[in-house]
Amino acid sequence: MTRPGRTRARRPSAGVRCLILTAVAAALAVALVTAPSEAAHTTPRTGFEAAAGARWTTPGEERSLLAAADRHSGRVGVDRIGTTGQGRPLRLVRIGGGRPAALTVLLVCSQHGDEPAGREACLTTIRDLAYATDPATLAFLSRTEILVLPTANPDGLAAGTRGNADGLDVNRDHIALRTAEARALAAVIRDRTPEVIEDLHEYSATPPYYDRDLYALWPRNLNADERVHDASERLVERYVRPAVLDAGFSSGRYGVWTDPLTGGPLKQTAGDGQERILRNTTALKHAVGLLVESRADALSEAERADPAVGRRRRVRSQRAALTALFSYADEERDRIRAATERSRAAGFADRGPVFLGGADNEAAGPEEILDPPPCGYRLTAERYAGARDELALHGVTSRPDGDGVYVTLRQSARRLIPLLLDRRATYHLTNGQPDTAC
Known part of the structure; x- marks a missing residue:
């Protein structure tokens, strides 16, 4: 297996x-x-x-x-x-x-x-x-x-x-x-x-x-x-x-x-x-x-x-x-x-897919693979307020972005972030707006 x-x-x-x-x-x-x-x-x-x-x-x-x-x-x-x-x-x-x-x-x-x-x-x-x-x-x-x-x-x-x-x-x-x-x-x-x-x-x-x-x-x-x-x-x-x-x-x-x-x-x-x-x-x-x-x-x-x-x-x-x-x-x-x-350093390299499903003994379906994943996710002020504490507990960092925040994938938690913020992830915290303009 x-x-x-x-x-x-x-x-x-x-x-x-x-x-x-x-x-x-x-x-x-x-x-x-x-x-x-x-x-x-x-x-x-x-x-x-x-x-x-x-x-x-x-x-x-x-x-x-x-x-x-x-x-x-x-x-x-x-x-x-x-x-x-x-x-x-x-x-x-x-x-x-x-x-x-x-x-x-x-x-x-x-x-x-x-x-x-x-x-x-x-x-x-x-x-x-x-x-x-x-x-x-x-x-x-x-x-x-x-x-x-x-x-x-x-x-x-x-x-x-x-x-x-x-x-x-x-x-x-x-x-x-x-x-x-x-x-x-x-x-x-x-x-x-x-x-x-x-x-x-x-x-x-x-x-x-x-x-x-x-x-x-x-x-x-x-x-x-x-x-x-x-x-x-x-x-x-x-x-x-x-x-x-x-x-x-x-x-x-x-x-x-x-x-x-x-x-x-x-x-x-x-x-x-x-x-x-x-x-x-x-x-x-x-x-x-x-x-x-x-x-x-x-x-x-x-x-x-x-x-x-x-x-x-x-x-x-x-x-x-x-x-x-x-x-x-x-x-x-x-x-x-x-x-x-x-593992901690790999996220800063910002390379490779992120998987929304599958396991080491079960291949992820095409719809479960983000390849390439977004550069990051934008959160409105309201959505960020609802997930701010949880993101902090997960060690995820963000920066101000207009009226909301921007969460870049280029950080240690890179492969965790889409599981938290992508609407396609099964257990996501909130719906972030994917940024694909890398």
Whole structure:
């Protein structure tokens, strides 16, 4: 399912598959607590750990854990970056990043409030990194800044719903930015410019065609810079999926049903290139990215008899993916930085088409290709007023033009701008007037 003309990433060698056995990975792979009666830890535990998976960590327990990590370590900071519709805080945790040229990794945990396993994996990862003392992990954190949004949808978490307090799907809002949750995240991506972004989710299985322990996928949007796309696919196929397999879990490509007898693909039911989903938005904003989805359904009689068993399995699979992500970020930081820097600079060259549809495994139709695209878009004062804040959150710049503004494509957000302003784009913010007099 690679783009035409590209070489598919090969199954990694045994040496690559054992990356999770490095010192950094070993420090991160702290086992989940299996019984609440075990001896008390010197480091704080999540509510999930204390209950051995019988329940999820409460917001109050999360707040206490983050406060303890912040007090314990000078390499940890916790900031309030927004407020939900029901008044709950959106918190961003920063860990490490001691060097000016540190690589920045962003974890977005549980955008859907009824998918809590990713949040638990993020909370224990924050704790483990905050309290780590081994030299390998400290060296990793000195050259890597880890940003974590542990609860990306607090109102949905409280209600046990996929959407936020207004019933909106936050993961379908990364273009329109109607939700407080998506707006806060957009500001983080604009201001912190992370080079790598992981989006943690869960899914409901459809046995026997779609029932792996953990699925993963890279950005498929055709506007992704080629190097960012390839680095993202490499992250999934050479690091995350092999590490998940080595940890004892099954894995596949998100959205692809497979034949239970041959293992071959049958059809794709999800995982397209639509730009409003965070997995794709990350690449449009020049970050290497991936989506992970752990299986929420019970896998065995043991899990059906005791849901805590399944919950622990779900969190462990998410942890395996995070461990692989950190190995990738540490071992391939030069490749990552080269890809993201090229992506940010490419817009100023103002070359190549912009795609309003399609994906890396599905060609765009002729009506979905702007080739050449406009030089820019003119917005009336009224239209600009209605989209000004969203354009700013997307990092799009403009200049005065008569009674309105002119948005040139010759900027870093070149391949994003038509998706925001062209009336033919599916999720556009407003109708701009294309300027073709280049």
